[in-house]
Amino acid sequence: xxxxxxxxxxxANVNSVxxxxxxxxxxxxxxxxxAQAVLQWFIRQSILLSVSAFILGWLHHSAxxxxxxxxxxxxxxxxxxxxxxxxxxxxxxxxxxxxxxxNTPVSLLIAIALTVLSYFWVAPLLNGAKETxxxxxxxxxxxxxxxxxxxxxxxxxxxxxLALMSIDNGAFYAGIAISASSAIVELAAGLEGVMVVxxxxxxxxxxxxxxxxxxxxxLTHLKEGLREGESS
Amino acid sequence: xxxxxxxxxxxxxxxxxxxxxFQGLLTRIExxxxxxxxxxxxxxxxxxxxxxxxxxVVSAQSTWIFRFAPYVYFVSPLLVTLLIPVLTNYxxxxxxxxxxxxxxxVLSAGSFFLLLAAMDAGTVxxxxxxxxxxxxxxxxxxxxxxxxxxxxxxxxxxxxxxVQAHWVSTxxxxxxxxxxxxVAAFIMIILAETGKIPVDNPAGHFELxxxxxxxxxxxxxxSLALVKWGGYMKFMVLSIVLLNVLLTPWGLASHLSGIDxxxxxxxxxxxxxxxxxxxxVVETSLAKLRLFRIPDFLGIAFVTAVVAMIxxxxxL
Numbered sequence: 001x002x003x004x005x006x007x008x009x010x011x012a013n014v015n016s017v018x019x020x021x022x023x024x025x026x027x028x029x030x031x032x033x034x035a036q037a038v039l040q041w042f043i044r045q046s047i048l049l050s051v052s053a054f055i056l057g058w059l060h061h062s063a064x065x066x067x068x069x070x071x072x073x074x075x076x077x078x079x080x081x082x083x084x085x086x087x088x089x090x091x092x093x094x095x096x097x098x099x100x101x102x103n104t105p106v107s108l109l110i111a112i113a114l115t116v117l118s119y120f121w122v123a124p125l126l127n128g129a130k131e132t133x134x135x136x137x138x139x140x141x142x143x144x145x146x147x148x149x150x151x152x153x154x155x156x157x158x159x160x161x162l163a164l165m166s167i168d169n170g171a172f173y174a175g176i177a178i179s180a181s182s183a184i185v186e187l188a189a190g191l192e193g194v195m196v197v198x199x200x201x202x203x204x205x206x207x208x209x210x211x212x213x214x215x216x217x218x219l220t221h222l223k224e225g226l227r228e229g230e231s232s
Numbered sequence: 233x234x235x236x237x238x239x240x241x242x243x244x245x246x247x248x249x250x251x252x253x254f255q256g257l258l259t260r261i262e263x264x265x266x267x268x269x270x271x272x273x274x275x276x277x278x279x280x281x282x283x284x285x286x287x288x289v290v291s292a293q294s295t296w297i298f299r300f301a302p303y304v305y306f307v308s309p310l311l312v313t314l315l316i317p318v319l320t321n322y323x324x325x326x327x328x329x330x331x332x333x334x335x336x337x338v339l340s341a342g343s344f345f346l347l348l349a350a351m352d353a354g355t356v357x358x359x360x361x362x363x364x365x366x367x368x369x370x371x372x373x374x375x376x377x378x379x380x381x382x383x384x385x386x387x388x389x390x391x392x393x394x395v396q397a398h399w400v401s402t403x404x405x406x407x408x409x410x411x412x413x414x415v416a417a418f419i420m421i422i423l424a425e426t427g428k429i430p431v432d433n434p435a436g437h438f439e440l441x442x443x444x445x446x447x448x449x450x451x452x453x454x455s456l457a458l459v460k461w462g463g464y465m466k467f468m469v470l471s472i473v474l475l476n477v478l479l480t481p482w483g484l485a486s487h488l489s490g491i492d493x494x495x496x497x498x499x500x501x502x503x504x505x506x507x508x509x510x511x512x513v514v515e516t517s518l519a520k521l522r523l524f525r526i527p528d529f530l531g532i533a534f535v536t537a538v539v540a541m542i543x544x545x546x547x548l
Contacts, residue, residue: 013407020409020543024416027535031528108531112538119542135409 008059012131015055019135022048022173026143027111029166030150031104033097035158039081042162045143046076049169053176056132065176068186072172075190076165080197084158087201091158091208099215101153111146118142133177140174143167157204157214165193235488236325243318244310246497247472251464252276254471254508259435261512276464280457288453294352301349302451302458308342309465316392316469317476319496321400321484323393331390332383335473336376339425339466343369346459350447357439361446364523368431368443371530372424375417378537382414383478385544392473396481413540415479420533422474424526426467429515431526441520468504475503 025045032038050069057065085092100107118141126134147167154160168189204214256273263270272278290298312335314326330338347365350358384390386405387398399406424431427444439446448459476484480503485496521529 009404010407013404016409017407017412020412020539023539024413024536027539028532031532104528105531108528108535112535115539115542 011055011059015052015059015132016135018048018052018055019139019173022052023115023139023142026146026150026166026170027108029162030107030111030146032159034095035092035098035156038159038162039084039092042166043077043081045166045169046072049173050077052136052173056136056176059132068172068176071186071190075194076169079194080165083194083197084201087198088158088205088208088214091204091214098159099155101155107149107153110149114145114149115142118145136177137174140170140172140177143170143173146170155215157200157207157216160216161197161200161204165197168193233325239320239488239493240314240324240326242493243313243320243324246318246500247313247465247468248310250501250504251468252280252461254468254504255464257505258508258512258515261509262516265512265516276460280461283452283457283460284454286453288455290455291353291450293354294349294450297345298349298352298450299455301345301352302455302462304345305342305462306458306465307462308338309462309469311338312469313472316473317396317484318472319485319493319500321393321396321481321486322488323391327393328391332392332395332473332477333380333390335392336380339469340369340373342462342466346447350450353450355450357442357446357449360440361442361444361449364443365447368424368526368530371527371534372421375421375530375534375537378534378541379414379417379421382410382537382541382544385541386410386414392477396477396484399478399481408544410540410544411478413536413543415474417533417537417540418474418478420529420536422467422470423511423514424530424533426463426470428511430518430521430529433520436520443523471504471507472500475507476500 022045025041025048029038029041029045032041050072053065053069053072057063057069102110119138122138122141125137129137144167147163147170150163150166151160154163172186172189208214253273253276256271256276259275260270260273314324315330315335315338316332317323317327343365347362350362352358380390383395386408387395389395389398399411405411423429427434432443432445433441434445436442436445439449444463448456451459483496483499483503485492
């Protein structure tokens, strides 16, 4: 009976390492300036999420968590990126540097503050909790916060959408540790994510065709022609 | 006692003699990765030999600092080797003279003097290089401090030998997120401090884009050799701190015997070769950042180090 316990302990440690990388991926995703890099970091983040789901599924002997991990890989690491590249190929691959509303050092400081806050808020719940919850709950909450922050400071459609999906990742990362969630729910959420991406991608493509870029802050005028009318 | 002093000398000699080799290896691997032939692995030794046999030109306007600084820069990594576990996992003669913070201070004293010397000659590029290196180091400094904080949180000490023993003896701490994040932040610090590619391009010869190299434009002859050698040793010392204290704290000599020490030299060399390959991959796969993007890169390192510290109390 001793041997499995030791390997479980190592697995819990690996889960901690995955948690740390997951958190780091959210921060890096926040600072990336090219759409393709954001997409790549999103894929990495989703893979880390599914690795954590597999580990927790193994530790808690829960087949459902394994299925959750599988769905995450299929939906977020394969389906969504494929969909994005298919619908908005040139927009994703362009080397253009994307804008932020807030500059990066300030964003990083805010990310630190959010990390401190999420640990601070979760701390009362963590007394005597299992090691996996100790990692997943605060990290998931923090990734959720950083995702919301990224969503607000980004001006482009694609990174905004990926930030939205990263919020989803954070919520699931916390969720897989505290409840033996049903695979049906995750299946529904995964499909919903794919749908959201599809809708936004098509919107962004239309936007790119009409305005010439996917910069959302361009959308303050009702018509293209109105701007010349105002200035003259 | 005598054996300890002897072993300490061995450590110093290993760093002194092997560091140009790793620089040569790094260049060679990078050139190979870019499908070029590249210079020989021993090229840095030839360069040093050549420079030591050349005459030196010193500006008449410069002061004693210009002559003095290369020696300080050369000696400071050697002093650090007395404090860190290069080959043995038991503390040697001078191990408790200073901790990792002291090592950082000694290294930065070396670069401080080089900086003064760069400005002393009064050339424009020297000033530019000096102010840019200062910008990078001033951003690296807080990360260093936070990394030391996290390490002392985790291992209850900043003496390198004790930290190394802590990671070896407690696997749970070794696999903790704190440790991983500290290592990640420290690798980014090494890249920034030794002028590797995401921050600076060591192979570049365009003066306006130089950061580290611009400081040594005025040096020639044996001074230049000393500065170059000091740079090689600084890289090796920092990577040894990373490898022997943080990332892979195994494979050091544990007995007081010469054979064990020789085996340790081989193992440590292999570890540093592995790290050099990693640095070569990083250097060939990334592009140099623009000067004003460097704070972003170091900002990520800073966040990594701070998160390491925040996460630590939750994993005891």
